[in-house]
Amino acid sequence: MDILNALVALLNFVFIPALAYGSQLALGALGLTLVFGILRFSNFAHGDTMAFGTMWVILFTWWFQSMGISAGPLPTALLALPFGIAITAAFVLGTDRVVYRFYRKKKAAPIILVIVSTGVMFIMNGLTRMIIGAEEQSFADGARFVMTAQQFKDMTGLQEGLAIKATTAITVAIAAICVALLFWFLQRTRTGKSMRAFSDNEDLALLSGINPERVVMVTWIIATALAVIAGTLYGLDKSFRPFIYFQLLLPIAAAAVVGGLGSPLGAIAGGFVIAFSEVFVTYAWKKVVGYLVTLDLAPETLLQLLSTDYKFAVSFAILIIVLLFMPTGIFKGK
């Protein structure tokens, strides 16, 4: 019984939150890594693309809600998602036309593109605040729980509860679907193959007749879609505030680098490595250990490696360790 309680406590407070957070980071990191692989620069505006897209999803959600359209037990935001993606993709393609293409034509160095993307970041940042404001917005509706802690306790008779939020389940499911679709697209379709060819060797790809503008366009659309989905899932599961999305860029970038920039598989692995280590290192193990050992051995202290204040430090420590010992990341990126 006690091992079961320990396991449930671990699942409830460590595994499930980390799984949801990891999925959100992985989706964000996938978009970042795609842009890096094909356009060859780190897109600093990625966090604010998430905020901008999520803002449109929220606005459509409110509109749908006011018209009485809902998705039953699912959040209305899922219905609004395609519209948010469409508007954001159009905006991002517009920036590419107006800003990035100019520098691409000049074959500008990657660092210049990074700085240009910082400019784009500030503009999207400002637009988001002008349209929806800097405050927190909540737009989650539908069922809140798949299973509450109390229901689980009643069902199993265990001391520890296991809560599964609807948004957590949706996050993990959608992340899995997106990843599957993306890999199918990259491996099996003509456009996907041309994207990979372009990423591997640009000159060779151009020689074999691949249209670079088309590849760039598809890359932007996919990266934007992933960003908006990640942003919406994060907002549903936690809460939406433009500043938080701006900060989210850091763990996302860490995830992409840890996994290996340019490698989609690496982005997913990196997302989970960052999310799990943040929660594992700052978790107080007292309760779990208390269930596993006999009463007189139960720990007095909290058994916490690091205070939760250092949550963000953990992702950066991992980032530095990876860069020192495996500069190309776990999955041999660029």
Next chain:
Amino acid sequence: MKKLLLASAATALLAGAASAEDVKIGILIGFTGPIESLTGHMANAAELAMSEANASGKAANGMVFVPVRADDTCGDSAAGVTAAERLVTAEGVKGIMGGDCSGVTGAVLQNVARPNGIAMVSPSATSPALSTAEDDGLFFRTAPSDAREGEVMADILVEHGIKSIALTYSNTDYGKGLAEAISGAFTAKGGTVTINIPHEDGKADYSAEVASLAAAGGDILVVAGYLDQGGKGIIQASLDAGAFSKFGLPGGMVGDNLPKVIGPALDGSFGQVAQSDSPGAAILTEMGKTAATPFDATSPYSMESYDAAALIMLAMQAAGSTDSKVYSQKIMDIANAPGEKILPGEIGKALQLISEGKDIDYDGASGVELIGPGESAGRYKEFEVKGGKFETVKFR
């Protein structure tokens, strides 16, 4: 010898002349800075008390009180000290209504008030550290110390039969001070604090903090934070994970927004907030609306500002002197029982009573009752959340 006699005669003459004329009182609060939205009301309230005293014409020696405003910026101690220095040396104030924020107030007390022997009555500095600061008997406040809120919270927890609490605080001076006060008072009463950790405001995800709090356990979770910030996130995440179902809510968590966002799950949680049930509060609120320069007395610390200015003037009257070292000894007497209760709008009556040699018990707008080293005991409203409303249990 002759010179000395002459000099002392001149001083006596000067002192006599001054007491028959204007008595300047400094209003030293942050007209710019983090609480600038409050200080306009605070200054107007203090000035209303002075014009009320002047209009009555009952002050001894024909004293006429003149307010002198100065900006202590709330945040910048150096600027606050400079402003206070100007009040004392250039304007020659006889007392200071201020400062406002705890850090600046402490700096002004040590660098200006004590060296120059000028009394200060702060309407809004709540840091527990000021209770034990060296003050030569010159510092008073009409606002309660956060340590007091800790005591009140500990009492409420004990009365609810709570044996152990998990505690988390907003990582700010306010949150940290309050958490220390709660944990100290609750431990002293035999309770256990299983964990005491900070949370950063303005984050979206508090699952790591809640995981630690849940691992430590406790009968309830006390959240010494802000309702629109991390405090709400912590409560939401705790409920989602089934970590805690009841919460202890200090003043910073009280607002209609909280039950609205959290919903029925918040019912049964309880706490306290600094709020006066004194009859003076309603009177000053009315007076503020019709004053020559109207103000909102329900804005935080306005009532305390009115009371701080009133205390300085009444103490001068009682001591028959504008010398801070003399009249500061009277402040505790006039603020506390025995004596006739004085409410806002009765400053003239109070001056009259004092000149007749009668005792007064100044209650003012905030129900002034000074304890310990000369700080407000503070009135707290104990509440419980029922049906999404903060229902008053009682005042204490």
